[in-house]
Each structure stands twice: as structure tokens, then as C-alpha cells.
Amino acid sequence: xxxxxxxxxxxxxxxxxxxxxxxxxxxxxxxxxxxxxxxxxxxxxxxxxxxxxxxxxxxxxxxxxxxxxxxxxxxxxxxxxxxxxxxxxxxxxxxxxxxxxxxxxxxxxxxxxxxxxxxxxxxxxxxxxxxxxxxxxxxxxxxxxxxxxxxxxxxxxxxxxxxxxxxxxxxxxxxxxxxxxxxxxxxxxxxxxxxxxxxxxxxxxxxxxxxxxxxxxxxxxxxxxxxxxxxxxxxxxxxxxxxxxxxxxxxxxxxxxxxxxxxxxxxxxxxxxxxxxxxxxxxxxxx
Amino acid sequence: xxxxxxxxxxxxxxxxxxxxxxxxxxxxxxxxxxxxxxxxxxxxxxxxxxxxxxxxxxxxxxxxxxxxxxxxxxxxxxxxxxxxxxxxxxxxxxxxxxxxxxxxxxxxxxxxxxxxxxxxxxxxxxxxxxxxxxxxxxxxxxxxxxxxxxxxxxxxxxxxxxxxxxxxxxxxxxxxxxxxxxxxxxxxxxxxxxxxxxxxxxxxxxxxxxxxxxxxxxxxxxxxxxxxxxxxxxxxxxxxxxxxxxxxxxxxxxxxxxxxxxxxxxxxxxxxxxxxxxxxxxxxxxxxxxxxxxxxxxxxxxxxxxxxxxxxxxxxxxxxxxxxxxxxxxxxxxxxxxxxxxxxxxxxxxx
Numbered sequence: 001x002x003x004x005x006x007x008x009x010x011x012x013x014x015x016x017x018x019x020x021x022x023x024x025x026x027x028x029x030x031x032x033x034x035x036x037x038x039x040x041x042x043x044x045x046x047x048x049x050x051x052x053x054x055x056x057x058x059x060x061x062x063x064x065x066x067x068x069x070x071x072x073x074x075x076x077x078x079x080x081x082x083x084x085x086x087x088x089x090x091x092x093x094x095x096x097x098x099x100x101x102x103x104x105x106x107x108x109x110x111x112x113x114x115x116x117x118x119x120x121x122x123x124x125x126x127x128x129x130x131x132x133x134x135x136x137x138x139x140x141x142x143x144x145x146x147x148x149x150x151x152x153x154x155x156x157x158x159x160x161x162x163x164x165x166x167x168x169x170x171x172x173x174x175x176x177x178x179x180x181x182x183x184x185x186x187x188x189x190x191x192x193x194x195x196x197x198x199x200x201x202x203x204x205x206x207x208x209x210x211x212x213x214x215x216x217x218x219x220x221x222x223x224x225x226x227x228x229x230x231x232x233x234x235x236x237x238x239x240x241x242x243x244x245x246x247x248x249x250x251x252x253x254x255x256x257x258x259x260x261x262x263x264x265x266x267x268x269x270x271x272x273x274x275x276x277x278x279x280x281x282x283x284x285x286x287x
Numbered sequence: 288x289x290x291x292x293x294x295x296x297x298x299x300x301x302x303x304x305x306x307x308x309x310x311x312x313x314x315x316x317x318x319x320x321x322x323x324x325x326x327x328x329x330x331x332x333x334x335x336x337x338x339x340x341x342x343x344x345x346x347x348x349x350x351x352x353x354x355x356x357x358x359x360x361x362x363x364x365x366x367x368x369x370x371x372x373x374x375x376x377x378x379x380x381x382x383x384x385x386x387x388x389x390x391x392x393x394x395x396x397x398x399x400x401x402x403x404x405x406x407x408x409x410x411x412x413x414x415x416x417x418x419x420x421x422x423x424x425x426x427x428x429x430x431x432x433x434x435x436x437x438x439x440x441x442x443x444x445x446x447x448x449x450x451x452x453x454x455x456x457x458x459x460x461x462x463x464x465x466x467x468x469x470x471x472x473x474x475x476x477x478x479x480x481x482x483x484x485x486x487x488x489x490x491x492x493x494x495x496x497x498x499x500x501x502x503x504x505x506x507x508x509x510x511x512x513x514x515x516x517x518x519x520x521x522x523x524x525x526x527x528x529x530x531x532x533x534x535x536x537x538x539x540x541x542x543x544x545x546x547x548x549x550x551x552x553x554x555x556x557x558x559x560x561x562x563x564x565x566x567x568x569x570x571x572x573x574x575x576x577x578x579x580x581x582x583x584x585x586x587x588x589x590x591x592x593x594x595x596x597x598x599x600x601x602x603x604x605x606x607x608x609x610x611x612x613x614x615x616x617x618x619x620x621x622x623x624x625x626x627x628x629x630x631x632x633x634x635x636x637x638x
Contacts, residue, residue, distance in 0.1 A: 175370035178337050181357040182364040183384035184435070193383070197374040 027259075033252035045253035054235060054254060061215055061232040062261075064146060068153040068214035073207050075154065076161020080169045083162070096166065102159035111223030114152050118143050144228050152224055153217065157210050164209060168202035168276060205272030212265035216258065232258055288313045288471040289334070289439055294343030296329050296495075303329045305495045307343070311439075314469045316462070318482040321492035322518065327475045330492075331441055334473065336360045348438050363432030363470070367444040369424045371416040377427045378403070378412040384435045402430040405464065422453045429461070433468060440465075442474040446481060458484055479519050483507060491515045507567070509549065516565040523571065523607050525564040525629075529556045539564060542582045542603055546629060570630045571609035573598060575618060581626035586619055602627060 034045050048054065079099075083092050117124045118136070120143075125136050142148055172195060180190040218233035227234070232254060239251035289311040296304040304326040311317045319327035332338040334345055336357030345353045352360050371380050381402055385395045403409045406426035416424055425445060432440060445461065446454045462485050465472050476482050482489050483503040491498040491506060491514075498518075499511040510516035516524070527539040527546075536547050537556050541564065548564060556562055574581060584602035596616040598609040607627060611619070619625070 173368070173370070175366050175368055176372060178335075178357070179364070179366060179370035179372070181337070182335055182360075182362060183431070184358045184361070184387040185383075186358065189387060194372050194374065 030252045030255055033249055034256045037249055042249075045249040046257075048250050049253040049257055053230060054232075054250075057230045057232045057235045058257070060230050064149065064153075064229075064231070065211045065214035067146075067150055068157050069207050069210035071150060071154050072157030072161040072210040072214075073203060075158040076165055076206070077169075077203065079158065079162050080165045083166070084169045084172070095162070099159035099162040103156055103163055106156045106217065107219040108223055110152060110155065111220050114143060114148075114155075114224065118148070118151070144225050146229060149221060149225055149229060152220060153214055156220075157214060160213060161206055161210055164206040165199075165202060168199055172198060201272040201276035205269040205276065208265040208268035208272070212262045212269075215265070216262055288315070288348060289473065290344075290346040291330070291334065292344045292346075294330065294333060294345065295341045296326070296333060296338065297341045303495050304333070307495075307497060309490060309497070309500070311471055311473060314471055316465050316472045316474070316485060316487045317490060318474045318476055318486040318488075319490045319492055320476060320479060320482040320518075321498075322477055324494075325492040326495035327477075327492050328443060329495075331443055331473065331475045334439075335362055335364050335441055361435070361437055361439075363435070363437035363440040365425075365428045365432045365440070365442045365445045367447060369416075369428035369448075371424055371428055371431070373416050376413050376415055377408060377419065377423075380416070380427055381431045381434050383431065388435060398434060399430075402434060405467065406430045406460075420453075421449045422457055425449065425457060426460070429464065433464075433470065438471060440470045440472045442472060444476055445474065447476070447478070454481075461485060483519075491518065493518070509551075510565055511551075511554075513563070521568050521608060523566045523568065523605075525566060525605060525607075527562055527564050529558050529560045529562055531558055532556060541629075542605070544580055544582055544628065546580070564629075566607075566629050568597065568608045568610040569595075571600075571607060572628050572630060573600070573609050573611060573619070574626045574628075575623075577626040578628070581628040584625055584627045586621055586623045586625060589616070589619055589621060600625065600627060 035041050035043070037044060050058075079095070083095055086092060114122075116122055118141075119125065120137060122143075129135050143152075176194050177187075177190050180186075180194060185193070216233060218237060221229070221231050222234050222237060225231070225234075236251050236254045236258070239245065239247045239254065289309070291307060291309045294304060294307040295302070307326070307330055309317070319330060321327045329338060333340045336352070336355060336359075340353065343353070344351060347360065347362070371377075372383065375383065378399055381399045382395050385398060390398070399412075400409070403412050406429060408423060408426055408430070411419060411423055411427075414423075416427070419427065425448075429445070442461075446457055449457065458481060465485075474482075474485065483506070486503055488500060489503055489506045490500045493514050499506060499515045501509070501511075506515060507519055510519060510522075513524075516522045525541055527541040529537055530540050530545060531538040536549055539546055539548050539562065550556075551562075572581075573584075577583065582602055584600040584607065586598060587601050587606075588599040590597045590599075591613060594613060595610045596613045596619070598611055598616065598619055600607040600609060609627065
């Protein structure tokens with residue numbers, strides 16, 4: 001028994017070491033850096049982080065992330081609902097697999113894919129101009145804008161929402177719907193009185209995670225929008241790589257504040273997962 | 288109260304229910320009994336409005352409800368899985384249909400409290416289904432289905448998800464509630480004991496058709512078909528020859544022994560016919576010495592099952608099983624030569 005525990009521990013030691021070296025150590029460095037100006041302890045980095053262009057960046061990033069999360073939750077919710085009600089098992093398995101791939105298809109490849117299709121010289125842009133004689137840019141569409149970024153975000157936020165919501169929506173049993181009908185209720189009563197209360201924790205939790213995902217997106221946002229949209233991850237990038245100005249302390253402070261936002265989102269997600277637990281068991285957990 | 292006429296249901300080329308007709312009277316407790324795939328649940332779901340019939344009519348309280356959606360049929364339905372809403376307490380689950388019907392808050396409170404008292408769950412009113420036992424959930428589901436005073440209550444295998452001990456207790460509870468409320472009830476089950484114990488009448492179904500409709504005693508002692516005889520409990524099938532037919536009984540010859548049997552249900556026998564008699568194991572008498580009307584047999588196997596001992600016998604080419612009270616089976620041993628006869632015809636069963 002003791003040797004089994006030792007074996008398990010020996011497997012985890014390299015993982016613990018890896019996490020300590022590449023996650024905890026840099027995080028501690030970030031915390032220290034955020035309170036330092038190189039020689040003294042200071043709160044100046046946080047003061048700067050919460051004013052001017054950086055405060056504006058927080059507002060813009062939060063707004064875009066809220067929009068992205070909203071698109072994700074609505075789109076993902078509808079797709080999941082349709083999936084679970086569809087009796088085509090091949091469609092369910094195919095869309096679930098596609099969602100798993102799409103949810104992880106972010107970063108530079110996704111940005112390049114969009115530039116190749118909806119960019120100024122993109123395939124769709126050229127075909128559209130050929131067919132209708134008008135350029136998408138002339139019609140007001142610009143991939144390197146908040147709207148363009150939302151479209152790109154939707155391609156991984158909607159599938160992510162599908163993956164996160166699928167277990168909760170699957171837990172909705174068809175007998176509940178039939179029970180509502182035989183008790184005299186309509187489909188709207190079923191949605192309002194049964195489905196939404198059961199799904200609310202999962203919807204809120206998923207929304208929080210989508211928000212966190214959009215908020216922390218850097219490579220996709222940078223590749224698509226560059227400097228045209230004032231986002232926190234891009235500002236952190238500028239401050240750390242010295243593209244415009246180098247200020248590691250301020251970069252650390254912004255990163256710390258971003259971690260607080262993401263941490264809150266994760267806390268909301270976990271809390272909602274706990275609340276959703278009994279409902280996911282279909283009310284038959286402790287008999 | 289409920290009248291079903293020539294009801295059929297086809298799923299593609301498969302016929303789930305064929306030409307099903309049944310009348311259920313006011314306050315009657317009728318059970319649809321059959322094996323899996325016999326079509327009993329399909330019939331129930333068509334009556335509830337959850338499945339559209341391919342043909343036939345359904346009348347409830349003289350109103351044609353065949354094309355009405357389930358929410359307008361005013362039927363109480365208890366699902367096999369209870370289908371309680373997990374986001375609501377037991378109290379709110381029971382109040383749910385009353386809120387739909389816009390009852391006043393005070394009327395809802397009175398009705399729900401009285402139903403909780405009826406089903407013995409007043410102390411569990413504020414618990415969610417997650418925190419209720421299987422039996423408590425079943426009683427909550429029953430209370431919810433009765434809340435709006437439906438003229439008809441449908442029970443879809445209401446006890447099948449419970450363990451044997453709880454199930455036994457809830458059978459008499461279910462019958463008591465039905466008697467107290469007087470609600471016309473149609474239950475679906477595959478459990479013969481449950482059907483015989485609870486029902487005023489039993490409808491035996493097989494392959495989408497009705498095999499027999501009758502009282503529990505009719506179904507048990509006078510099965511109309513081989514299927515019913517074998518489906519309802521264990522049975523001995525005995526080959527015999529009809530010797531004489533009178534107005535109220537027939538005389539059959541079984542291994543040289545003449546016995547008087549009741550007329551078969553739905554069949555006509557004539558002198559000289561070779562027929563099959565169905566005798567329940569408890570209708571077989573076993574004696575150590577030969578009495579008039581008994582034939583010799585040999586004990587091939589004894590199995591103790593508590594109050595009863597199952598005695599397996601061979602009489603000529605015929606295998607017979609007899610159920611003897613264990614307290615009176617002490618003299619029986621494997622290989623013993625014994626003598627058997629069937630109990631008097633009026634209590635016996637025949638085809």
C-alpha cells in the first residue's frame with residue numbers, strides 16, 4: 001500500500017515541479033514586479049494601470065468579452081438545445097466532435113484563416129466583390145474592428161459553449177416536458193418553470209468562462225486587430241516586449257488585475273457548477 | 288369514464304398496438320398487463336395524448352379526446368421515473384398543476400397540504416426530489432397527478448423503480464388512495480402479482496393485442512389463451528380428452544382419470560376433443576397413498592422456497608409442479624412414489 005502511494009507521488013513530483021517552475025514562480029515574480037519600480041516597493045504601477053488608456057483598455061476588453069460571451073452563450077445554447085432534441089445520433093456525434101476541435105482552434109491559425117477569407121484580400125471578400133460589384137470594406141465591414149473580432153471570437157466561443165452546456169442540457173429529461181403537458185402546461189411554461197431554472201447555474205457558469213476566455217485572448221486579438229483596438233492583453237504585450245514602451249512593473253500590474261478578473265470568472269463558474277450538481281443528477285442523487 | 292375503440296399504432300412497418308378496445312367504468316381500477324413490447328405503454332401514452340394514434344378513438348367522460356393535446360385532456364399521469372421537477376420542492380411539484388390552472392393561493396395551499404397528508408409526506412413538503420427516497424418520490428408524483436381532481440388517473444409502471452420491500456408496502460397504499468379518492472385508474476405493469484392484487488379488472492396484452500380481459504380471479508383461474516396461462520404465474524399444461532359436455536361443465540379424461548372441469552373461456556369443446564388443461568401448482572394435490580381419482584407419480588425434485596415447497600413430479604410423460612405448504616411437505620423425498628390429482632373443477636382452471 002505504502003509503495004503504491006510512493007509510486008503515485010513519484011509520478012506527480014515532475015508535474016508539481018513543472019507547475020512550480022513555469023506557473024507559480026513566474027506568478028510570484030509578477031506579484032513582486034507589480035509592486036516594484038525596480039528599486040523600491042510602490043503602488044504606482046496599479047495607480048497607472050487604473051487610469052487613462054489602461055482603464056479604457058479594461059473597459060473595452062470587458063465590453064468586448066461580455067459581447068463575445070453573450071454571442072457564445074446564445075449561439076451555443078441554441079446549438080446544444082437543437083442537438084439534444086435531434087434524434088440524428090450521427091449529427092450529434094459529428095457536431096460534438098467539431099465543437100471540440102473548434103473550441104481549441106484559436107490563436108494565429110484562426111486569425112490567418114479569417115484574414116484569408118474575410119481580410120481585405122480574402123477569398124470571400126474577392127468573391128463578394130466579383131458577384132455583387134461591391135467591396136465589403138465599402139459596405140462598412142472591417143475584419144480589424146470590434147465587429148470583425150467578435151466574428152472571430154464567435155468561432156471558438158460558440159463551440160466552447162456547446163461543449164460546456166452539453167452535459168447540462170443532456171440532463172434535461174424528456175419526461176419533464178411530458179409531465180408539464182399532462183399537468184396542463186404549455187411549452188413556454190416548461191421552458192420558464194423547468195428548463196431555465198435548471199439550466200441557469202450552467203448558463204451563468206458557462207457565461208463566466210466564455211467571458212474569461214475572451215478577456216484573456218491575446219494572439220487572436222493581436223493578429224486580427226493589432227493596435228486598432230485597445231485591449232488589456234495587447235497592452236500587456238506592448239509593455240513587456242517593448243514594442244512601444246517597456247514597463248515591466250506596469251505590465252505586471254495589468255497582468256495581476258487581469259488575473260483577478262479571470263479568477264472571479266472561474267470562481268463564478270465553479271460556484272455555478274456546484275449549484276447545478278443536483279439538477280444534473282435529475283433530482284435523483286440521494287435516494 | 289374511459290372508452291377506447293379500435294385503437295392502433297404503427298411505427299413505420301411495425302405495429303405496436305392493433306385494434307385495441309376497452310371500456311373502463313367510473314372509479315374502476317384497471318390494469319394493462321403484459322411483457323415488454325406488448326404495447327401496453329403505447330396504449331397508455333395514446334390515452335394521455337403523448338402519442339398520436341394511427342387509428343381509433345378515445346373518449347373520456349363521453350368527450351372525444353383523440354385529437355386533443357395532452358394539456359387539454361385533464362388526465363393525471365404518474366410516470367415510471369416519476370418525472371418530478373428537480374428545481375421544485377415536493378410542495379411546489381404538487382402545486383404546479385394548480386398554478387397552471389390559476390387557483391387562488393389559499394386554495395392551492397389547502398389542496399397541497401391535504402394531498403401531502405393523504406400521501407403521508409407533510410413532514411417532507413419542503414424537500415427537493417433529490418432529498419426524497421424512491422417511495423417518497425413515488426407518493427409525491429401520485430399527489431401531483433391527483434392535485435387537480437382529474438377524472439382519470441394513468442399509472443405507468445409506478446412501482447417498478449422501487450425495491451421489493453418498498454413496492455409491497457406501496458401497493459396497498461396505492462389501492463387505499465384510489466379507494467379514498469374514487470378516481471378511475473388505468474395502470475400499466477408487467478408485474479402479474481401487482482396487477483392481480485390491485486385491479487378490479489386486468490387486461491392481458493401480447494404483441495399489441497388484447498389476450499384477455501377479466502377479473503384477477505378470471506385471469507388466474509380461467510385463462511383464455513396459452514399465453515395468458517403461462518404469463519400469469521406458473522402453470523401445468525395437461526393433455527386430456529373430452530368425454531362429455533353438459534351445460535355447466537365438461538368431463539375430461541386425464542391419464543384414465545375422469546374429472547369435471549368448468550367450461551373454457553371463449554372456446555367450445557366437444558366430446559372426443561383432445562384439449563389442454565391448465566392447472567396451477569397450488570391446485571395439484573399430492574398424497575402418499577392412492578385415493579380415488581389419483582394417478583401415480585414420482586418426485587423428481589424438491590425445492591424449498593419459504594412458506595411453500597415446489598414439488599416437481601413426473602406422471603407418465605407429463606411433468607407436473609405442485610406447491611405444497613412447507614409445513615406439510617416433510618414426508619416428501621426425492622424419488623418418492625406419490626399420487627396426484629387436481630383440486631375440484633370449480634376452483635380449477637381450464638382451457
